[in-house]
Amino acid sequence: MGRLAVAAAILVPVLMASQGALAQKQGGTLRFYHRDNPPTASIHEEATVSTVNPFMAVFNNLVLFDQTKPGNSLDTIVPDLAQSWSWSDDRKRVTFKLRQGVKWHDGKPFTSKDVGCTFDLLLGKAKDGLRLNPRQVWYHNVANVRLDGDFEVTVELKEPQPSFLALLASGYTPIYPCHASPREMRAKPIGTGPFKFVEFRRNEVVRLARNPDYWKKGRPYLDAIEVRIIPSRSTRILAFVSGEFDMTYDADIPIPLIKDVQSQAPQAICQLRPTGVYVNLLVNREAAPFNDPKLRQAMALAIDRKSFDDILGEGKLGISGAMQPPPEGAWGMPEEMLRTLPGYGQDVAKNLAQARAIMQELGYGPDKPLKLKVATRDIAIYRDPAVILIDQLKKIYIEGELDVVDTTIWHRKVARGDYSVGLNLTGLAVDDPDVNFVENYTCNSERNYNKYCNPEVEQLIAQQSKEADIAKRKAIVWQIERKLAEDVARPVIHFQRAATCWYPKVKRLVLHQNSIYNGARYEDVWLDK
Amino acid sequence: MAGYLIRRLSLMVLTLFGISVIIFVLLRIVPGNIADILFDAAGMVSAAEKHKLETELGLDKPIVVQYVDWIGGLARGDLGYTYVSERPAIEEILPRLPVSAKLAGLALMFAVLFGVPLGVVSAVRQDTALDYVLRVLSLSGLSLPSFWLGLLILMAFVQYLGWIPIYTEKPASLWDELLLLSIPAAAVGFRSSALVMRLTRSSMLEVLRQDYIRTARAKGASELAVNYDHALRNAVLPIITIIGIEAAFLVGGLIVTETVFNIPGVARFLVEAIRWRDYPVVQSLVMFIAVVVVVVNFLVDMAYIALDPRIKYHE
Numbered sequence: 001m002g003r004l005a006v007a008a009a010i011l012v013p014v015l016m017a018s019q020g021a022l023a024q025k026q027g028g029t030l031r032f033y034h035r036d037n038p039p040t041a042s043i044h045e046e047a048t049v050s051t052v053n054p055f056m057a058v059f060n061n062l063v064l065f066d067q068t069k070p071g072n073s074l075d076t077i078v079p080d081l082a083q084s085w086s087w088s089d090d091r092k093r094v095t096f097k098l099r100q101g102v103k104w105h106d107g108k109p110f111t112s113k114d115v116g117c118t119f120d121l122l123l124g125k126a127k128d129g130l131r132l133n134p135r136q137v138w139y140h141n142v143a144n145v146r147l148d149g150d151f152e153v154t155v156e157l158k159e160p161q162p163s164f165l166a167l168l169a170s171g172y173t174p175i176y177p178c179h180a181s182p183r184e185m186r187a188k189p190i191g192t193g194p195f196k197f198v199e200f201r202r203n204e205v206v207r208l209a210r211n212p213d214y215w216k217k218g219r220p221y222l223d224a225i226e227v228r229i230i231p232s233r234s235t236r237i238l239a240f241v242s243g244e245f246d247m248t249y250d251a252d253i254p255i256p257l258i259k260d261v262q263s264q265a266p267q268a269i270c271q272l273r274p275t276g277v278y279v280n281l282l283v284n285r286e287a288a289p290f291n292d293p294k295l296r297q298a299m300a301l302a303i304d305r306k307s308f309d310d311i312l313g314e315g316k317l318g319i320s321g322a323m324q325p326p327p328e329g330a331w332g333m334p335e336e337m338l339r340t341l342p343g344y345g346q347d348v349a350k351n352l353a354q355a356r357a358i359m360q361e362l363g364y365g366p367d368k369p370l371k372l373k374v375a376t377r378d379i380a381i382y383r384d385p386a387v388i389l390i391d392q393l394k395k396i397y398i399e400g401e402l403d404v405v406d407t408t409i410w411h412r413k414v415a416r417g418d419y420s421v422g423l424n425l426t427g428l429a430v431d432d433p434d435v436n437f438v439e440n441y442t443c444n445s446e447r448n449y450n451k452y453c454n455p456e457v458e459q460l461i462a463q464q465s466k467e468a469d470i471a472k473r474k475a476i477v478w479q480i481e482r483k484l485a486e487d488v489a490r491p492v493i494h495f496q497r498a499a500t501c502w503y504p505k506v507k508r509l510v511l512h513q514n515s516i517y518n519g520a521r522y523e524d525v526w527l528d529k
Numbered sequence: 530m531a532g533y534l535i536r537r538l539s540l541m542v543l544t545l546f547g548i549s550v551i552i553f554v555l556l557r558i559v560p561g562n563i564a565d566i567l568f569d570a571a572g573m574v575s576a577a578e579k580h581k582l583e584t585e586l587g588l589d590k591p592i593v594v595q596y597v598d599w600i601g602g603l604a605r606g607d608l609g610y611t612y613v614s615e616r617p618a619i620e621e622i623l624p625r626l627p628v629s630a631k632l633a634g635l636a637l638m639f640a641v642l643f644g645v646p647l648g649v650v651s652a653v654r655q656d657t658a659l660d661y662v663l664r665v666l667s668l669s670g671l672s673l674p675s676f677w678l679g680l681l682i683l684m685a686f687v688q689y690l691g692w693i694p695i696y697t698e699k700p701a702s703l704w705d706e707l708l709l710l711s712i713p714a715a716a717v718g719f720r721s722s723a724l725v726m727r728l729t730r731s732s733m734l735e736v737l738r739q740d741y742i743r744t745a746r747a748k749g750a751s752e753l754a755v756n757y758d759h760a761l762r763n764a765v766l767p768i769i770t771i772i773g774i775e776a777a778f779l780v781g782g783l784i785v786t787e788t789v790f791n792i793p794g795v796a797r798f799l800v801e802a803i804r805w806r807d808y809p810v811v812q813s814l815v816m817f818i819a820v821v822v823v824v825v826n827f828l829v830d831m832a833y834i835a836l837d838p839r840i841k842y843h844e
Binding site: 037039040045046047048131132133134183186187201202203204228230231232234235236238239241242244264406407408409410411412415416446447449 | 568585
């Protein structure tokens with residue numbers, strides 16, 4: 001991506017925001033579409049942006065990534081239900097002073113008990129618990145949650161963790177009321193947020209209405225939000241270009257379709273940005289012959305990332321290690337450093353020659369190729385890169401056959417090691433090593449599907465998590481990146497990008513540049529109709 | 530006749546019982562259940578946690594017990610709870626039925642109103658330019674995939690002509706709704722109308738060569754009377770059969786059309802339920818479709834008696 005495009009991607013939302021600050025108008029219904037039915041309305045029980053996007057506006061968090069700033073980082077975390085917070089000297093306790101006078105949408109008062117109940121749910125301690133608790137691993141460092149009166153909560157950590165606030169600031173971390181059961185929250189969520197839940201009709205619509213008693217005076221500007229569910233991409237894009245919607249679903253327009261949308265709706269503003277999802281190679285480290293590190297190394301060297309980028313993303317995808325690439329990503333390696341990682345050098349021919357030499361040393365060659373199946377989910381965004389991967393592996397005497405796996409059993413199949421090579425997609429809600437590394441590269445994480453386990457990396461992950469100094473932490477993160485690349489832990493092929501489009505009448509819409517999960521509060525958005 | 534009816538109704542019940550067993554078993558053969566899907570979507574693989582959810586939903590019970598629970602509930606009019614929205618299945622299904630019923634009704638009307646007269650015209654004007662045009666039209670109806678035709682229609686009527694919106698809001702009146710549904714109905718009905726047209730043409734060509742048609746003409750009957758009173762009445766039986774079969778097959782066409790035109794009907798809901806392995810919804814809807822097919826077949830057979838006095842069902 002050219003520097004000009006990057007600058008534009010960052011400047012557009014800033015300009016939009018400043019323009020919006022001049023004369024906000026109250027009223028109107030923001031209409032956009034959704035690509036799919038959210039499984040339920042309960043954010044804590046889902047691991048998909050399909051739920052976060054339409055329902056985040058129903059809730060508040062303790063703290064939140066600033067909805068008016070394009071970047072998510074520790075510096076852009078602002079108070080939400082917590083008016084303020086303070087860390088203890090040993091950085092192991094964080095105390096939140098809660099906002100008083102806040103009411104749930106059903107009129108009941110919000111107190112510290114609700115925060116306690118939410119943590120009980122997340123830590124798996126609640127009696128009537130969550131049906132699914134996909135982010136329990138985020139809170140592995142929480143030792144205790146102490147309520148001091150109705151409006152003060154202290155979270156005690158086992159180890160210092162400066163990024164703990166980033167986890168709380170995600171759209172994935174709303175505060176739930178004690179008085180609503182998880183089942184009620186799945187069907188009719190109750191929050192304290194700017195919009196009240198009105199209805200969710202599967203295959204039809206999600207409707208939210210302005211919360212007139214919202215604690216932030218004068219907000220939200222919109223009277224309502226209407227999210228129409230349209231699974232057919234052609235139909236929903238047609239509906240957008242014919243003016244039936246004010247905006248598209250977030251990051252719904254893939255790179256090859258952006259030109260189409262802009263030619264059919266020239267007045268629409270489209271912004272391309274990372275989706276936080278990265279395509280990666282899974283190799284079964286426990287099954288022969290893939291238990292040989294040399295073979296895994298050869299496979300990593302065979303990956304020509306630029307070809308993936310050219311074919312799938314017209315050269316606009318992000319190439320990086322495990323953390324999102326800069327400039328949007330806060331923790332990704334600088335390009336010159338990235339190029340020094342094994343397999344990331346620009347000389348593809350040299351990488352391939354090295355890979356072929358390893359393969360020949362292992363006894364493979366043009367007359368004796370290694371035959372294997374490349375397993376992947378039966379979804380286009382999985383299949384397409386898998387096909388390219390198979391083509392690239394051919395160059396190092398590996399004959400791959402595509403093995404499409406029913407999407408309902410994909411993770412189970414991979415977790416029980418019933419595969420040799422897999423093509424996987426991994427999504428990151430928060431651009432922070434404490435999320436990515438802990439979820440995907442620690443020995444005991446449920447999502448460490450290929451069971452990569454390196455005590456040295458484990459120690460570095462713990463070390464970076466405690467480090468408060470950003471520069472020092474980055475250095476450790478990049479050290480981890482290098483180890484992951486050398487160990488061929490889960491070779492990252494590329495980060496995805498997609499566009500969101502909207503008409504100029506939608507004002508103060510600020511898209512977060514390094515996450516699609518944390519910016520759907522919509523309380524500052526207004527319509528110039 | 531009474532004996533025939535009793536035998537026929539008993540067979541219908543037996544058929545429906547067979548379908549209920551087949552759909553129940555098939556659904557459980559398909560890989561994964563709702564717990565697998567929910568856990569997989571969340572990237573979770575803990576077998577113990579998943580088993581808790583399966584127990585909560587009764588999926589750990591023996592398959593025979595699950596079947597008896599379901600069929601017993603069905604007999605009492607209780608379709609169970611949907612796994613996904615956790616609401617009674619009937620509450621999810623009922624509001625969607627009228628939408629699909631209107632769409633299917635309009636599509637069938639389109640198929641008959643266009644297919645039969647154009648088929649007659651095509652037969653009567655055999656090997657003329659008009660016949661060739663109609664034959665090309667009917668062939669294109671049979672060969673164009675409905676998803677592609679639907680998209681073309683959508684582009685024309687939504688984007689270029691602006692006559693209809695994408696179905697995003699329930700129209701204010703029944704008339705508005707029928708107008709809005711008429712274009713997708715034409716997309717669904719086009720294929721059926723082509724089939725009806727071709728069958729009407731071939732059936733009419735056969736009848737038009739019969740002696741009694743020549744006799745009718747010799748008696749001085751008008752062309753209209755010959756074609757519609759004498760020829761069509763005798764050619765109508767295979768047409769009725771194909772209309773009956775098409776009525777049953779319409780559900781398949783509705784799935785694509787409801788998706789492309791974004792119509793919140795029961796066919797799209799069924800696909801969604803299959804994707805989620807929402808057994809109570811899938812089983813109930815498939816049983817409903819089976820009932821419709823069985824009843825339509827029965828009505829078609831009864832229609833033979835009304836249309837052709839020569840046909841008698843013996844006891």
